[in-house]
Amino acid sequence: EAGVAQSPRYKIIEKRQSVAFWCNPISGHATLYWYQQILGQGPKLLIQFQNNGVVDDSQLPKDRFSAERLKGVDSTLKIQPAKLEDSAVYLCASRQGPEQYFGPGTRLTVT
Amino acid sequence: QKEVEQNSGPLSVPEGAIASLNCTYSDRGSQSFFWYRQYSGKSPELIMSIYSNGDKEDGRFTAQLNKASQYVSLLIRDSQPSDSATYLCAVDGGDYKLSFGAGTTVTVRA
Numbered sequence: 001e002a003g004v005a006q007s008p009r010y011k012i013i014e015k016r017q018s019v020a021f022w023c024n025p026i027s028g029h030a031t032l033y034w035y036q037q038i039l040g041q042g043p044k045l046l047i048q049f050q051n052n053g054v055v056d057d058s059q060l061p062k063d064r065f066s067a068e069r070l071k072g073v074d075s076t077l078k079i080q081p082a083k084l085e086d087s088a089v090y091l092c093a094s095r096q097g098p099e100q101y102f103g104p105g106t107r108l109t110v111t
Numbered sequence: 112q113k114e115v116e117q118n119s120g121p122l123s124v125p126e127g128a129i130a131s132l133n134c135t136y137s138d139r140g141s142q143s144f145f146w147y148r149q150y151s152g153k154s155p156e157l158i159m160s161i162y163s164n165g166d167k168e169d170g171r172f173t174a175q176l177n178k179a180s181q182y183v184s185l186l187i188r189d190s191q192p193s194d195s196a197t198y199l200c201a202v203d204g205g206d207y208k209l210s211f212g213a214g215t216t217v218t219v220r221a
Contacts, residue, residue, distance in 0.1 A: 042115070042199050042211030043155065055177070056208060059138060091154055098143045101179060102154040 003027065004103030006092050012109045018080035024073065024096030031055075033066055033100065035091040043091055049075060068097050071083045082110045113138040115202050117212035125220050130187040132215050134200030137181070143185045143203035144176055150196045159185060172201065190219045 005024040014021050025032045030051050035043035046065065048055040060067065064081040065085070069075040079086055089105040114137040124130045132146075143162050147155035161167045161174040161183065166176040183202075187194055197214040204210070 022140050033208075040213065042201075043125060043209075045208055048208060056206075077180070090156075098203060098207065098215070099157055099160055101157060102147075104152045 004092055004094055004101055006103040007106045008091075008106055009104060011109050012072075012111065013082055015084055016081040016108050018078065019082055019108060020076050020078045021090050021092075021108075022035035023075045023092030025053060025075075026090070026096065026101060028042070029096055029101075032069060032075050033093040033094040033095070034075070035093065035102075037091055046077070062075055066106070076107070079108075082108075084110050086110050088102070113141070113202065113204055113210040115200055115210050115212040117198075117215050119201050119213075120215040121218060122215055123218045124190050124219060126190060126192060128190050130194065130219070131134075132185040132187075132198050132200075132217070134183045134185075134202075134209070134212055135181055136183070136200075136202045138202065138204045138210075139178075139181060140203045141178075141181075144174070145201040145203070145209070146172075146174060146185045147199040147201060148196045149199055151197050155199055159187050164170045167191055187217070190217075192219045192221050195219050 032049045034046045037043040047057040049069045067077045091105045092103045093100040125211040146159040159174040175184045180201045199214045201209040
């Protein structure tokens, strides 16, 4: 069974630029999550989707972050404009039962 | 977000020894508990899940849960150099949203 796919794996941008990340969950997994992991910290939930609907986006900085999952399968997370403090690994996960499985992540560096 | 605290580490153990990792959580209503292993530069990998009080063993790993004390632990027996990683404790408050601790870094000395 293929795992969670993410792209790109690495991205370097300047502050105030925009960036987008893509995620394809494990086949059949209806719930998809985006997490932000800053170096030295545990992952922090940004947004949770159930099929193509948002379940929880309470921790998503909506002035600059947006996410969508239009067809209930793959998802994109966008940051516009980026700030230096957005430098982190952005992890996508999908859920089967109570267990969540992570993709390889996208390492974002904002200079 | 609900609080999850892990012993700060880093934890250094000799090869073949037992590594003991601890985690406490603030939400008494939490139902599901997970341990993830994260190698440097990699994403978290689920290694153990536990849902009821007591011990759960899987190979060299044992997870222990005490809901009354709001405490969950992970024991790694016969530690190997390949166990050197950061271990993340994650707690589900019953809504399929995970709160993570900051992780404990384990180094196994050959």
